[in-house]
Amino acid sequence: MRLLLVEDDLDLAKGLLLALSAQGFVVNHVSTGKHALSSIKAKDCDAVILDLGLPDMDGLDLLKQSRQREGNLPVLVLTARDGIDDRIRGLDLGADDYLVKPFAMPELFARLRVIERRLGTAATHLIKLQQVELDTSAHLVRVEDEAVSLSRREFMLLKELMESAGRIKTREQLEASLYAWGEEVASNALEVHISNLRKKLPKDFIKTLRGVGYSVSVG
Amino acid sequence: MRLLLVEDDLDLAKGLLLALSAQGFVVNHVSTGKHALSSIKAKDCDAVILDLGLPDMDGLDLLKQSRQREGNLPVLVLTARDGIDDRIRGLDLGADDYLVKPFAMPELFARLRVIERRLGTAATHLIKLQQVELDTSAHLVRVEDEAVSLSRREFMLLKELMESAGRIKTREQLEASLYAWGEEVASNALEVHISNLRKKLPKDFIKTLRGVGYSVSVG
């Protein structure tokens, strides 16, 4: 995990750098809010350790800006200030955790490991093929970054096709996954949905295989 | 957000239940580790508040088992024990946060909000979309800088929607986050709340996706 350490006390920074890299973390160190922000913008780290007492900028301000720019970049705040009010302000502004100085190194490591574990398991069910992006968990489809609204059946159908991109889905397979047991469809509903889908997707995104079924290519 | 409160001190539990639901959390309460585990297995909550001092099971054990079963279910640990060693043990076993008793309620709320933010989209306690501003911590909503009064359920509903702005919330998801176990709703209460909310919000702020659910857009 790549860390950005924002700390103006050079002695403390040096100690932290040493200890963190001994624990296997990769750490970049900056000592001003300005540098911190540009590093955050460059998406150059997986998490931030932020000391609130900075010379050029209020730490909570920096936190706020970081939060606006990189929504869920984890930030662990270090502070000398005590008192519950300050802590709540920090947490509500988007800090993921909080450590009051002086703190024990092992506790810092433990908290970083929590963040690490969390980053590893950020699951999004997103399929992207060509210009088409389908988010199964959010029920959302984008074509060239433009949200497209699909009806329920259209969404189901597209999902089936995109989940087995590169392979052919037979008409029977598609009908089976769109319709539950009792409600087989007597007519050409499937073709109608395909037709309506195509109007909303790039040209030739869904290919027909005469006598067999449909497919979308991974290309 | 649905919480599971694991606490054997009934007085404390009662107080927490009251305070948390006033803050708009949906809370289920159990007092033994056994019940806690079965609820966790059933995936019936988004986060756990766990008191380490349980009668039937060591709290850290429960934490470990929960972690094995539900990898990233957030757990906030309450404890009377002090000393850094214990805290590190808790964090490394998978607790996401730690509060030593006695603690101040607002700090608990703040830490829950951190967890909440992490689970959903990275919204801070103040979410502003279009003309609508929602302050999670103050329970306040403004439309075009004009304060608007919402009932508890209306607020919860709007919060859920705004926290996942840009994504679609299914009916099931919304109902699950509005109602705790015993109080499932048999009828169209959700639709009624949506309808009442819309009267108080800008036109088309809440969009319907037939057969799927509802959403508000970030734009």
Place this chain on the structure above:
DNA sequence: CATTGTTTTAAGGTTACTTTAAGTATTCCC
């Protein structure tokens, strides 16, 4: 215990999705 505000239930009206069905366009094969 009465008043007030909130939440749920229930019913009818409305909208938009889905299917049907009929006509048009393709592809394939002789």
Place this chain on the structure above:
DNA sequence: GGGAATACTTAAAGTAACCTTAAAACAATG
């Protein structure tokens, strides 16, 4: 090229999902 099979499009009919309203049940407050 002509005929048959298959696929595509369109528009209208059917249907399921949703919206609104009003009233009943419930909870909080003085």
